[in-house]
Structures are given as structure tokens and as C-alpha cells.
Amino acid sequence: MIDRALAREPSPPNRIAQIFWRAGKDNVIRNGDKNYLSGPFVLCKGWAYRFYRLPDGRRQILSVLIPGDLFSAAALLAPDSDFSVQAATDIEFCQLAHDDVRQNLASEPAIRDALGRSCSAEMDEAISTSIALNHSDAALRIASFAHRLTRRMLARQISIEADVYPFHLTPVDIADATGLTPDDVNRALQKLQQSSILNIASDRITIIDAAKLDGFIGSYSTI
Amino acid sequence: MTASISPQKTKTGCANCVMRGLGLCQVLLDLGEEKPWSNEWPVISQEHRPTPARRIAFRQGEILDGIPVACEGWAARMVQITNGRRQILSFLLPGEIVTAALVFDPQLRFSIEAVTRGCYRCFDRSQLRHAMFVSPAIFERVMTASNDERKRAEQLITDLGRRTASERVARLILDLWDRLGKAGLVDGDSVDFPLRQTHIAEATGLTPVYVNKVLGEFRKNGLMTITERSLQMTDETRLRRLAA
Numbered sequence: 001m002i003d004r005a006l007a008r009e010p011s012p013p014n015r016i017a018q019i020f021w022r023a024g025k026d027n028v029i030r031n032g033d034k035n036y037l038s039g040p041f042v043l044c045k046g047w048a049y050r051f052y053r054l055p056d057g058r059r060q061i062l063s064v065l066i067p068g069d070l071f072s073a074a075a076l077l078a079p080d081s082d083f084s085v086q087a088a089t090d091i092e093f094c095q096l097a098h099d100d101v102r103q104n105l106a107s108e109p110a111i112r113d114a115l116g117r118s119c120s121a122e123m124d125e126a127i128s129t130s131i132a133l134n135h136s137d138a139a140l141r142i143a144s145f146a147h148r149l150t151r152r153m154l155a156r157q158i159s160i161e162a163d164v165y166p167f168h169l170t171p172v173d174i175a176d177a178t179g180l181t182p183d184d185v186n187r188a189l190q191k192l193q194q195s196s197i198l199n200i201a202s203d204r205i206t207i208i209d210a211a212k213l214d215g216f217i218g219s220y221s222t223i
Numbered sequence: 224m225t226a227s228i229s230p231q232k233t234k235t236g237c238a239n240c241v242m243r244g245l246g247l248c249q250v251l252l253d254l255g256e257e258k259p260w261s262n263e264w265p266v267i268s269q270e271h272r273p274t275p276a277r278r279i280a281f282r283q284g285e286i287l288d289g290i291p292v293a294c295e296g297w298a299a300r301m302v303q304i305t306n307g308r309r310q311i312l313s314f315l316l317p318g319e320i321v322t323a324a325l326v327f328d329p330q331l332r333f334s335i336e337a338v339t340r341g342c343y344r345c346f347d348r349s350q351l352r353h354a355m356f357v358s359p360a361i362f363e364r365v366m367t368a369s370n371d372e373r374k375r376a377e378q379l380i381t382d383l384g385r386r387t388a389s390e391r392v393a394r395l396i397l398d399l400w401d402r403l404g405k406a407g408l409v410d411g412d413s414v415d416f417p418l419r420q421t422h423i424a425e426a427t428g429l430t431p432v433y434v435n436k437v438l439g440e441f442r443k444n445g446l447m448t449i450t451e452r453s454l455q456m457t458d459e460t461r462l463r464r465l466a467a
Contacts, residue, residue, distance in 0.1 A: 052381050054467050060381040074373040077366050082374055102359075109356035116327030119369045123324055124332060126376035127312060131302065133383035134310050134428045179384030218305065 019044075019094045028085040028093070029071070039098040041071045046091030047168040050083045051176065061177035063125060064088075064149055064169065068156055073118035076101070089168045133179045138188035139195075141178040144217050146198055146205055163207040167200055174200075270345050274298075274337045281321065281335040288329070289345025291321045296341025297417050301425070302333045311426035313375050314338070314418070316402055323368040326352060339417045383428045386467060391427040392437045393466035396447065400456065416454035 018038075022028055028048060029041075048065040050072065062083060065071065071085055104111050125148065132144035153165045160166060171182045171189075178185070193199045197213050199206045207213055270289060274280040274296070281291060283303060298315040300322070312333055315321060321335055321343070329348060355361045375398075382391045403414050420438070424431045442448045446462045448455045456462070 052377065054381070054385060056467070058385045060384045062377045062380055072373065074366070074370040077363060078370055083377070105362065106359045112356060112362055113327065116324075116365075116369075119366070119373070120324040120328050122373060123322075123369075123376060126373060126380060127302065127332060130312065130376065130379045130383055131304065131310055133380060134308075176384075 019092065022087045022091050022093075024087050024089045024091075026087045028087055028091075029081050029083075031082060031084045032080060034080050039096045039101060040076045041085075041093050041095050043067055043069050043071070044092045044094055047088040048085055048091050048093075049088055049169075049173065049177070050085050052083055059176045060179070061173060063122075063129075064177070066149075066153060066156065066158065070118065073115060073122050076115060088173065138178070138180050138184045139191045140216065141180065142174065142185065142188045143192060143197060143213060145174070145178050146200065146207075147213060147217055150205055150207060160204060163210065165205045165207075167203055167205045272343045272345060274341045274343065276337050276340045278337050279334050280337050280341065280343060281331055283331060283334040285331045286329045287325055287331055287345075288348055290325045290348050290351055291335070291343040291345045293317050293319055293321070294342045294344050297338040298341055299336045299338055299422060299426070300333050301336050309425050310428075311422060312379065313372075314399060314422075314426070316399075316406065318406060320368050323365050323372060326355060326365050338422065388427070388429050388433055388437050389440065389465060390467045391429065392423060392434060392441070393446075393462050395423060395426055396454070397459075397463060397466055400454070400459075412457065413453055413455045415452060416449055417452050 020028075024046075031053060043065045045067055049061045050063050050065065051059050051061045053059050065085070070076065071081075072083070075081060075083075105115065128144070128148055132141050135141060149167075150165050153159060158166065169177070171185045174180075175182045175185045180188070189200055193208075195212070195216075196208045197216055198208055271294075272280065272291070276296075280298060281287065283301075293315050295317055297317075300312040300315060302310050302312060304310060315335065322331070322333075324332065325348065351361075355365055378394070378398075382394060386394070399416075399418075400409065400414065403409050408414060420431045420434045423429075423438075424434045427434070429437075438449060441462070444461075446458050446465070448457065
């Protein structure tokens with residue numbers, strides 16, 4: 001991960017400019033804030049999400065942030081944010097010092113490569129999300145969302161037990177991430193559970209049948 | 224790079240390109256002349272690839288040795304989905320890099336389908352990577368292109384997740400209008416507009432019938448009109464208000 005690459009030795013002792021804490025549901029960054037001028041952010045503990053708020057209040061969650069995530073890899077050098085960030089749970093996050101980041105990027109090609117790969121992964125995630133949102137089936141949208149999220153947690157060795165992962169979003173959050181209403185979400189979750197594909201309850205996602213989940217999503221993915 | 228979407232009327236050569244000030248080419252070519260990273264390469268080597276209209280110029284999954292930049296013509300970044308449907312992720316206009324992700328990973332994640340006859344300048348990938356690792360200016364330009372792609376991809380997510388049909392179509396048209404305006408291709412209140420309603424439908428997650436209905440409402444309400452490969456903007460302010 002790029003944040004690990006940025007933090008590795010040798011590195012200047014003041015590379016983390018500041019550490020912050022926020023309670024669940026607190027706003028962290030608002031669209032248009034200039035916070036990024038001081039340096040990029042990394043989530044250390046807890047869950048948060050990036051979202052875009054329309055002028056009339058509608059909200060689209062763009063991505064879920066789990067520990068170890070940069071708020072956005074592609075926006076690392078951007079002076080301001082075009083998105084907002086809200087804490088889903090109590091969180092701890094840090095801001096890396098811009099000058100140190102730039103110095104490390106300038107002096108170490110491997111870090112630029114790691115950042116580039118993180119940007120590519122972010123784009124892949126965005127493409128997969130838009131493909132899922134283009135489908136009218138609510139259960140498929142949610143299955144795709146859960147699949148992408150659990151795959152990221154698996155890669156980061158975050159799990160409760162085999163095929164069981166932590167989950168800290170409300171039905172309203174899921175609705176805003178999948179372009180549905182909370183009622184659609186509840187009905188789709190029941191369908192996914194009755195079909196023995198996955199279950200979301202009590203702060204955890206359980207993949208009931210991984211092969212069935214892959215098959216369900218595979219019917220609507222890129223060739 | 225050649226100059227405009229009417230190449231038959233235009234002198235060829237990068238010096239005449241109206242897109243030169245806009246995209247990656249400016250950095251690559253200008254810095255290439257100054258040779259900031261080494262004296263090994265006077266410029267990053269390139270090849271030209273002309274593409275007829277409605278053909279796939281670069282295919283999803285293809286491994287590319289070159290990083291293409293569009294010189295002429297319009298194209299669509301498009302993914303083919305297993306159920307036979309297609310989704311257009313965004314449109315590629317002259318002067319724009321196909322995707323900055325290719326600098327870091329040679330496999331193309333989507334296809335590039337030519338909307339009109341076009342031409343691409345393909346920069347040697349390994350040379351560009353080397354230049355990027357030596358030159359922070361090139362690296363920052365690639366990062367800016369990457370961030371622009373992310374913003375566009377996330378606006379598409381917001382379109383599909385939360386915006387109405389009218390808002391989606393209005394936003395798509397205004398995005399193209401603004402980009403063409405920056406390229407100096409808007410002539411007063413009109414611009415060449417080669418997209419068909421199926422393109423707009425595939426880029427907004429709507430059906431062509433619905434797109435037809437929305438465009439009809441825009442025309443009826445005096446916002447804009449599309450006729451014979453031309454877009455005429457009649458009330459940009461109201462269209463922007465509608466686009467949310």
C-alpha cells in the first residue's frame with residue numbers, strides 16, 4: 001500500500017503532520033475544503049466513507065474507507081477535495097506532511113510506482129461501482145458492493161473468521177452507496193439471505209456461499 | 224499532434240495543434256525538447272495510429288507497449304458487460320490521454336471505440352515511465368490526469384446512483400461543452416457534436432427512447448438542440464441549473 005511505502009524507513013521523523021480523532025457520524029472533510037493543502041490523509045482506525053452531496057441534499061457514497069486507506073490516492077497532490085468524508089464509527093486518522101510526501105515521491109521512484117498502482121486500483125473500484133449501479137436489480141447491486149468490500153478486507157487480512165467480516169454501515173449508508181432506498185436495501189438483503197448468498201447483520205457480513213456470490217455477480221460484470 | 228476535428232483542412236504537426244496547451248502532450252513534447260531527465264532521448268518515441276469511425280481502436284484487456292493520446296476525433300471509453308450490454312465510462316476528446324493508469328499498468332481496463340475517424344499518438348511506455356521517475360513535473364502531470372479520471376468516474380457513480388435522467392443528460396452535455404470550449408472548438412453558441420442518442424444512452428444508463436424524450440424536452444424548453452451532428456446551446460444558464 002502506498003501509505004506503508006510513504007511511511008517506511010528511511011524517512012524524516014516529522015512525516016506525520018498531525019493525528020486526529022472523530023466520533024462516529026462526525027464530518028471529517030467537506031467538499032471544497034482546502035485541508036489537502038497541508039497534506040494527504042490516511043485512515044488509521046475505524047471506518048469512514050467518501051461521498052458527494054448534491055445541492056438538494058441527496059448523497060452518493062463513493063467509497064468506503066477502511067484502516068490503511070488513503071482518503072483518495074489520485075487526489076494525493078490535489079490542493080482541495082471535490083468530495084466529503086464522514087466517520088462511520090469512531091475513527092483515528094493522520095495527515096502526512098505535504099513537503100515530506102513530495103520529497104519522498106521525488107526521491108523514490110518505487111513510491112511513485114506504488115502510488116500509481118493505488119490510483120489504478122481506485123479507478124478499477126470506481127468502474128466496478130458504476131457498472132453495478134447501471135443494473136436495475138437491487139440484490140445484485142448490494143452483492144457487488146459487499147463482494148468488493150470483503151475482497152479489500154481479505155487483501156488486508158481484516159476478518160472475524162473465515163468468510164465473516166466486520167461491517168459498520170447502516171441500511172441508509174448502504175442505500176446511498178448503491179443508489180437505492182433503505183426499503184429496497186432491506187428487501188434485497190432478505191433476498192440475498194434467503195438465496196444463501198450472504199448475510200449482513202449485527203455489524204458483520206457473512207459470505208454464506210462464496211461460489212454462489214461469484215456466480216451471481218459474474219452474470220453482470222465486465223468481460 | 225494535428226490540429227482539429229477537421230483534419231483535412233488542417234496542417235499536420237504538433238506545432239499547429241490547438242490541443243497542445245491542454246494535455247499531456249504539452250508536457251511530454253515541451254520537456255522532451257528541453258531533455259530534463261537525460262540526454263538519452265531527444266523526445267519520447269511515438270507512433271501514430273489512425274482509426275476509422277465506429278471501430279475499436281484499443282481493446283479491453285489488451286496489453287499496450289505505448290500510451291495513446293488522442294490527436295483527432297472523438298472516442299468512447301467503453302466496457303462490454305457479460306450480459307451483452309455496453310457501458311460508456313466517458314468520452315475521449317482530442318488532446319486527452321486514453322488513461323493515465325496505463326503508465327503504471329499496461330493492461331487496458333476498457334475499450335476505446337472511435338466515434339468519428341481519429342488518430343492516436345502512442346508514446347513509448349517504458350521511456351515515459353523512466354521520464355516520469357526522473358522528472359517530478361511529468362509525474363505531477365500524470366497524477367493530475369489520474370485525478371481528473373477519478374473525478375469523472377465518481378461523477379458517473381453519482382449520476383447513476385442519485386441523479387434523474389434530465390440531470391444526467393444535462394451534465395454529460397455540459398461536461399463536453401466545457402471541455403470543447405477549453406479546446407477552442409465551440410463556435411459562438413454551437414459546436415460539432417458527433418454523438419448519437421445510443422452513445423448518450425450508454426453513457427448515462429438510460430435507454431435511447433428515454434434519451435430521445437429528454438432531448439425533446441430540452442429542445443421544447445429552449446435549453447439546447449442537437450441536429451445533424453451539431454449542438455446548439457440556447458440557454459446555458461438554465462441547463463446548468465438543471466444539471467445539479
